[in-house]
Amino acid sequence: MIAVIALVIGVAAGIFLEPTVPLGLQPYLPIAVVAALDAVFGGVRAKLDGIFDDKQFVVSFVSNVLVAALIVYLGDKLGVGGQLSTGVVVVLGVRIFGNVAAIRRHLFRA
Amino acid sequence: MSAPRRDDLLGELFRNPLDPGYAAAAARRGDSPPPKYGRWLTAVAMLAIGLLLAVAYHQVVAAAPSTTKARDDLVADVRSRQRTSDDLQRRAAELRAKVDQARDEALADGDSATRLRNLAAGTGTGKVTGDGVAVRLIDAPPQVDPVTGKTQEENLGLVLDRDLQDIANSLWQEGAEAVAVNGQRLTATSTIRAAGGVILVDFKPVTSPYEVTAIGPPDITDRFNGSSTAKRFKRYVEEYRMQFSVRKRTNLTLAGAAEPPLKYARTPSPTPSGGPTR
Numbered sequence: 001m002i003a004v005i006a007l008v009i010g011v012a013a014g015i016f017l018e019p020t021v022p023l024g025l026q027p028y029l030p031i032a033v034v035a036a037l038d039a040v041f042g043g044v045r046a047k048l049d050g051i052f053d054d055k056q057f058v059v060s061f062v063s064n065v066l067v068a069a070l071i072v073y074l075g076d077k078l079g080v081g082g083q084l085s086t087g088v089v090v091v092l093g094v095r096i097f098g099n100v101a102a103i104r105r106h107l108f109r110a
Numbered sequence: 111m112s113a114p115r116r117d118d119l120l121g122e123l124f125r126n127p128l129d130p131g132y133a134a135a136a137a138r139r140g141d142s143p144p145p146k147y148g149r150w151l152t153a154v155a156m157l158a159i160g161l162l163l164a165v166a167y168h169q170v171v172a173a174a175p176s177t178t179k180a181r182d183d184l185v186a187d188v189r190s191r192q193r194t195s196d197d198l199q200r201r202a203a204e205l206r207a208k209v210d211q212a213r214d215e216a217l218a219d220g221d222s223a224t225r226l227r228n229l230a231a232g233t234g235t236g237k238v239t240g241d242g243v244a245v246r247l248i249d250a251p252p253q254v255d256p257v258t259g260k261t262q263e264e265n266l267g268l269v270l271d272r273d274l275q276d277i278a279n280s281l282w283q284e285g286a287e288a289v290a291v292n293g294q295r296l297t298a299t300s301t302i303r304a305a306g307g308v309i310l311v312d313f314k315p316v317t318s319p320y321e322v323t324a325i326g327p328p329d330i331t332d333r334f335n336g337s338s339t340a341k342r343f344k345r346y347v348e349e350y351r352m353q354f355s356v357r358k359r360t361n362l363t364l365a366g367a368a369e370p371p372l373k374y375a376r377t378p379s380p381t382p383s384g385g386p387t388r
Contacts, residue, residue, distance in 0.1 A: 002149055002150075002152070002153045003149075003152050003153055003156045004156075005153075006152075006153035006154070006156040006157040006160065007156040007157070007159060007160040008160065009157060009160065010156065010157040010158065010159060010160020010161040010162075010163075010164065011160040011161070011163060011164045012160075012164075013157075013160070013161055013164070014160065014161045014162075014163065014164020014165045014167075014168065015164050015167075015168065018168060019161075019165055021165060021169060026169070029162075029165070029166050029169060030166065032162055032166075033162055033163060033166045036158075036159045036162050036163070039155075039159070040156075040159060042132070043152075046132040049132070050136075051132045051133055051135070051136035052132065053131075053132055053135035053136060053139065053148075054148025054149060054151050054152045055135065055148055055151065056131045056132050056135045057152055057155060058151045058152060058154075058155045059131075060131065061155045061158075061159065062155075
């Protein structure tokens with residue numbers, strides 16, 4: 001419950017405070033969003049499975065975002081940033097799909 | 111069905127999307143209750159995620175209108191400048207007419223007034239009327255690929271600056287005495303050139319449909335139709351679907367071109383001897 005309220009507060013803060021993203025960080029924003037979504041859906045699925053763990057969730061979120069950003073950063077430096085971000089999106093997208101499917105099975109038994 | 115291979119990375123990814131960390135953590139924890147601070151940690155992480163989502167959304171939404179807005183502003187700017195330029199040109203034409211009238215009145219000698227007017231009409235700075243020909247050119251519609259439904263980038267049927275130049279030159283050759291492109295009168299120093307995909311006649315943009323009007327001898331329409339230029343454009347019509355038509359026109363009125371301002375040359379002050387000064 002606290003988690004959901006915190007999410008809502010975060011969204012509201014983002015909308016009303018309108019923080020500006022530094023130009024250097026802007027390419028990593030979409031990747032960070034996908035990584036964060038992956039962590040969230042993983043957490044929701046774990047919650048429904050009854051094995052949710054706070055520490056695991058926080059660590060997975062932070063490491064997901066950092067690793068995804070690192071991969072894209074490396075790719076940018078090597079000149080294959082576009083391809084590597086596609087790779088990151090594909091891998092995380094597959095995970096999100098799998099987790100959402102598991103959540104769906106939990107909620108609708110189908 | 112064969113047993114899944116251990117090194118099948120993608121298959122593993124699809125089968126087991128959940129971090130094994132959750133199961134491991136649950137097993138390690140056993141039945142002991144989770145620590146209290148963990149909830150707040152999760153709350154902070156969720157706050158960060160919410161912030162991230164909102165910022166990303168904001169970024170996307172804010173970025174799109176700013177580009178279109180900048181474009182709209184530019185378009186409005188161009189329009190207003192064009193209006194101003196048109197107004198100024200109209201005013202210049204009015205003033206020129208007044209000057210001409212005043213000059214005619216000042217010149218008591220009717221002969222020299224007529225001579226002056228004829229000279230102005232011949233050089234293109236005076237308004238002229240008469241019968242002639244109108245040549246109409248329209249860009250070919252963009253080719254649509256029948257398979258993908260996308261428009262092809264290269265359109266070979268676009269009217270180029272060279273096309274208008276050729277038609278104007280051909281009309282001069284067939285005896286035209288006054289030529290205008292989309293109402294822009296051509297003079298001896300007129301230019302027809304392209305800049306950034308737009309055709310400029312004396313630095314004023316003209317767009318499709320292009321109409322080159324000319325006043326000339328009665329048979330100018332036939333003569334132009336028989337010229338090699340007209341034949342070439344008829345071939346363009348078949349090959350590139352450009353639209354091209356030549357029509358005889360009566361009672362054409364071609365406005366005078368703006369007199370080019372003299373920047374370096376000056377009219378010499380009249381000397382009593384009439385000889386060259388120095």
